[in-house]
Amino acid sequence: MQAFKKITATVAPLDRANVDTDAIIPKQFLKSIRRAGFGPYLFDEWRYQDVGEPEMDCTNRPLNKDFVLNNPDYKGAEILLTRENFGCGSSREHAPWALEDYGFRAIIAPSFADIFYNNCFKNGLLPIVLPAEVVDGLFKEVTAGYQLTIDLEAQTIITPKGKVIGFEVDESRKYRLYNGLDDIALSLLQADKIKAYEAERAKRAPWLFA
Amino acid sequence: MSAKTLYDKLWDDHVVHTEEDGSALIYIDRQLIHEVTSPQAFESLRLAGRAPWRTERNLAVADHNVPTTDRSAGIADPVSRLQVETLDKNCAEFGITEFGMTDLRQGIVHVVGPEQGATLPGMTVVCGDSHTSTHGASGALAFGIGTSEVEHALATQCLIQKKSKNFLIKVNGQASAGVTAKDIVLAIIGEIGTAGGNGYAIEFAGSAITDLSMEGRMTVCNMAIEAGARAGLIAVDDVTIDYYRDRPYSPKGEHWFMAERMWQKLHSDLDAIFDKVVEIDATIIKPQVTWGTSPEMVVPIDAEVPNPVDEFDAVKQQSMRNALDYMGLQAGQAITDIQIDKVFIGSCTNSRIEDMRAAAVMVEGKKIAANIKLALVVPGSGLVKQQAEQEGLDKIFISAGFEWREPGCSMCLAMNADKLTAGERCASTSNRNFEGRQGYGGRTHLVSPAMAAAAAIAGHFVDIRDWR
Ligand code: SF4
Numbered sequence: 001m002q003a004f005k006k007i008t009a010t011v012a013p014l015d016r017a018n019v020d021t022d023a024i025i026p027k028q029f030l031k032s033i034r035r036a037g038f039g040p041y042l043f044d045e046w047r048y049q050d051v052g053e054p055e056m057d058c059t060n061r062p063l064n065k066d067f068v069l070n071n072p073d074y075k076g077a078e079i080l081l082t083r084e085n086f087g088c089g090s091s092r093e094h095a096p097w098a099l100e101d102y103g104f105r106a107i108i109a110p111s112f113a114d115i116f117y118n119n120c121f122k123n124g125l126l127p128i129v130l131p132a133e134v135v136d137g138l139f140k141e142v143t144a145g146y147q148l149t150i151d152l153e154a155q156t157i158i159t160p161k162g163k164v165i166g167f168e169v170d171e172s173r174k175y176r177l178y179n180g181l182d183d184i185a186l187s188l189l190q191a192d193k194i195k196a197y198e199a200e201r202a203k204r205a206p207w208l209f210a
Numbered sequence: 211m212s213a214k215t216l217y218d219k220l221w222d223d224h225v226v227h228t229e230e231d232g233s234a235l236i237y238i239d240r241q242l243i244h245e246v247t248s249p250q251a252f253e254s255l256r257l258a259g260r261a262p263w264r265t266e267r268n269l270a271v272a273d274h275n276v277p278t279t280d281r282s283a284g285i286a287d288p289v290s291r292l293q294v295e296t297l298d299k300n301c302a303e304f305g306i307t308e309f310g311m312t313d314l315r316q317g318i319v320h321v322v323g324p325e326q327g328a329t330l331p332g333m334t335v336v337c338g339d340s341h342t343s344t345h346g347a348s349g350a351l352a353f354g355i356g357t358s359e360v361e362h363a364l365a366t367q368c369l370i371q372k373k374s375k376n377f378l379i380k381v382n383g384q385a386s387a388g389v390t391a392k393d394i395v396l397a398i399i400g401e402i403g404t405a406g407g408n409g410y411a412i413e414f415a416g417s418a419i420t421d422l423s424m425e426g427r428m429t430v431c432n433m434a435i436e437a438g439a440r441a442g443l444i445a446v447d448d449v450t451i452d453y454y455r456d457r458p459y460s461p462k463g464e465h466w467f468m469a470e471r472m473w474q475k476l477h478s479d480l481d482a483i484f485d486k487v488v489e490i491d492a493t494i495i496k497p498q499v500t501w502g503t504s505p506e507m508v509v510p511i512d513a514e515v516p517n518p519v520d521e522f523d524a525v526k527q528q529s530m531r532n533a534l535d536y537m538g539l540q541a542g543q544a545i546t547d548i549q550i551d552k553v554f555i556g557s558c559t560n561s562r563i564e565d566m567r568a569a570a571v572m573v574e575g576k577k578i579a580a581n582i583k584l585a586l587v588v589p590g591s592g593l594v595k596q597q598a599e600q601e602g603l604d605k606i607f608i609s610a611g612f613e614w615r616e617p618g619c620s621m622c623l624a625m626n627a628d629k630l631t632a633g634e635r636c637a638s639t640s641n642r643n644f645e646g647r648q649g650y651g652g653r654t655h656l657v658s659p660a661m662a663a664a665a666a667i668a669g670h671f672v673d674i675r676d677w678r
Contacts, residue, residue: 016532017525018404018504022644027623031275031289033249033296035357051650054289083525085405088438089644091340092247093356111405114374114440115340115354122358170372171231183358184260187366190227190235194263194368197226197237205332207461207469208239 002124003180007105008149009078012068013142019082020089021116025098029054038094039101043069069102073144078105081138085109086127087116096123106150108157110135121173122183126152128167152178213479215376216443217411220351220476224334226368235368239333242319243270243306243360245297246625247338251361252300262304263367269328270301270308273318274625278588278615281311290626304364317591317617320344320558324428325591327457331446331473336363341558341641343434347427348454349446349476351411354435374440375485377410378478381418383493388675390568391426392560392639392658394418395433396498400508402488407439410486413478414444418492424453425564432559433641436505445477499545499671500643500656502533507643509545511661511673517541536645537653538633546671548655552636553578553585553612553666554648555659557622560639561590563597565659570603572663572677578611579669585612586628588620612666624649637665 029041031054044052047069049062063070069077080099086109087095096119099107105125110132112120120127128150130138138148141159149158152174157165176183202209214222227235248270255262262268275290285291294311301308309315315322320341323329329345335352336342338360345352359369379402381394399406412434419430427444434442444450451470454460461469496510507530509516518530518541534541539548555561555569566589578585587607589595595617598604604614621628622640624647630636632651639662640647643654657665664674 015528017529020504020642020644022623022642022647026646026650027625030246031287031293031625033253033293035250035253045646045650085408085438088404089340089642091338091342091354091356093250093338093358096356111408113405113438114408115356119356119358122356170233172229172233172370183370184258184362184365187235187362187368187370190368191366193227193235194237194366198367201237205469205472207465208333210461210465 001122001180001182004105004124004126004152004177006149006151006153007078008147009105010074010076011079011081011142011146011148012074012077013139014068014080014082015139017083018085018088021087021092021095022089024087024095025092026052028052030092030094035097036101038098039103042098042102043067076103078103079148079150080104080107081135081142082107082109083135084111084132086112088113091115093119093123096120096125100125108135108138121177124177124180126150126177128157130165130167134165213481213483215478215482215484216349216413216445216476217351217374217376218482220332220334221373224351233370233372236334236371237368238336238363239267240329240335241268241363242323242335242337242342243268244274244319244337244339245272245293246274247357248300248360249293249296250357251364252304254361255364260365262306262364265305267367268306268364270297270306271316271319271322272297272311274619274623276311276618277626278618278620278628281616314592314596317594318558318561318619320432321561321590321594324348325457325593327454327460330454330460331450331476336369340435341432343440343442344428344432344558346434346441346443347424347431348450349444349473351441351443353440374411375409377407377412377439377486378484379412379414380416380487380489381414381492382416382489383418383491384421385418385492385495388497388660389495390658390660391422391429393495393498394492395430396500396505396508396656397495398490399433399437399505400498401490402437404436404504404506405438407434407437410439411441411443412437412439414442419444420447423564424449425562428562429559433505436641446473497658497661497674499661501537501539501545502530503536503643503645504529504533505641505643505656507533511545511671513545515539515541515543515545546673549581549635549670550637550665551581551583551634552630553582553662554621554636554638554640555586555662556588556590556620557640558590559641560659561588561594563594565639566594566598566603569659569663570606572660572674573610573612573667574606576610576667578666581669582666585666586615586621587612588615589617591617621648623647637662637671
């Protein structure tokens with residue numbers, strides 16, 4: 001997993017609430033058995049005028065000019081600014097895979113759906129929750145080429161005018177993301193505790209171990 | 211000892227290790243696996259040279275991509291076929307039990323789990339699927355996970371989790387005739403919103419909930435995720451225990467009696483404290499129909515399509531406009547005037563035997579309306595299908611003009627051949643009405659099985675309280 005330390009990048013404003021995982025990556029792309037290559041199909045139904053199919057070459061597909069990611073003003077954006085309850089719907093990790101594969105590193109919203117929020121951290125993506133009024137303020141400021149600096153260690157966002165906005169993140173999530181660590185290897189360090197738990201539980205609930 | 215909620219009890223019972231910041235390694239009793247969210251997990255496991263921690267705690271079934279028509283020729287779509295074959299191959303390689311496509315026990319993972327007794331009260335249950343919340347109906351802590359976590363649970367039999375907050379939703383009183391578990395949960399989502407449960411585990415309680423059968427309770431917990439909660443829970447009572455007696459994977463002999471004693475404690479203590487409580491009066495709930503592209507965009511059957519100008523919040527108002535536009539509806543239109551093209555009875559929300567019966571009652575001796583292009587009934591598992599056929603329900607549906615299909619997810623998310631085409635309108639018993647969910651440009655209205663069946667006969671939505 002890619003570590004997240006500090007980035008300065010362009011912001012793409014996606015002014016919609018309740019953006020669901022079906023919109024982030026439509027289900028036909030979930031048939032892939034691979035982890036990479038979802039970026040060209042990110043927001044497929046909003047981004048293109050035709051119907052996307054897995055493995056399709058996207059270079060010549062008709063674009064929906066009104067969609068924010070097709071606007072040259074936000075080219076190369078690595079930060080997505082959006083509204084409440086982003087990532088609601090299914091548990092598909094294909095959603096953060098697609099965002100990451102497209103090039104996004106961080107998402108700023110007033111709230112996220114729980115599973116999606118959790119999945120982001122496993123894929124080098126930083127979801128940042130800010131109060132709705134602060135998000136609203138950012139939406140008002142964003143123009144062509146608008147950039148923010150996000151510093152995970154300091155837990156701050158710095159606007160072009162130099163305003164500093166703090167954000168919250170759990171210590172253990174921050175530690176793993178900052179260092180790009182593999183969760184499984186860390187959990188397996190507790191192997192003895194897992195075995196001790198199983199031995200004790202087997203006495204109370206033997207049917208689970210029969 | 212301080213009073214605990216059901217969620218607190220289940221959580222405490224599964225903590226293996228706690229980190230300083232409060233996140234914990236919790237033990238997973240059962241993992242269910244399907245073909246869509248597992249290939250990358252198995253692949254990473256293989257690349258890392260890791261083996262499953264406890265192979266027998268995993269159970270796999272292909273459901274999302276399987277055809278619901280004759281299966282003897284296999285899967286026509288090569289991409290779908292590869293995904294299902296990949297699951298077969300991975301399960302064979304790692305020694306995981308799988309109900310293959312031709313197994314009578316095959317079906318939607320959330321129907322199969324409880325039906326087999328593979329998910330039981332008191333367990334922690336996970337699956338790479340958000341509707342894993344369904345299994346909480348039996349007093350289990352069950353929640354959906356992403357693919358990295360599927361791999362984590364395979365490799366360690368544990369997951370790193372942060373404890374959620376406690377939310378109690380009490381549905382008091384008795385629901386009127388024609389008002390089902392589906393209407394109750396849609397009304398709840400209409401009340402608290404799709405983000406209302408974010409960060410919480412929701413316990414559903416109150417007489418309208420305890421009056422429900424296990425099937426109905428599963429319908430309610432299934433949609434907890436649509437209210438933003440990863441887990442939905444219902445306390446164990448006699449209904450729960452009776453349901454699990456003699457299921458294939460249920461404890462046997464002396465173990466059954468031990469289990470029963472343990473399960474009877476799976477309820478919130480009387481003086482337990484919840485972070486949030488909402489009370490809902492069941493007596494005023496009417497049959498529900500969604501009109502928009504989010505499950506919270508829901509109204510009673512006798513209402514009209516709402517008008518965005520009545521909404522004060524600018525962001526919500528814009529969402530409503532987008533939804534009306536996508537759905538091809540006008541504000542002020544009566545819900546009962548909405549004509550439909552297709553009907554789908556199925557999905558992990560409403561494909562159990564009780565749902566089949568409720569729909570069959572509505573259509574017996576009748577015919578679907580001329581404007582209905584397709585009416586599908588897709589049972590949740592091979593065993594549900596068999597039971598329904600023994601009761602003659604298949605004949606009732608077929609003679610009314612419905613198609614009677616093989617079990618799977620089908621038109622709930624349209625990953626197989628069953629889908630809506632652009633602009634088509636569907637009365638669906640599934641759980642999500644997002645844009646494109648049932649096919650590109652398709653328009654979904656979520657309803658109960660009885661409401662969907664009645665709509666198929668009438669050709670538009672009808673108030674089933676006045677049916678016949
Ligand atoms: S029936 Fe629908 S919601 Fe349920 S598991 Fe299948 S696709 Fe998901």
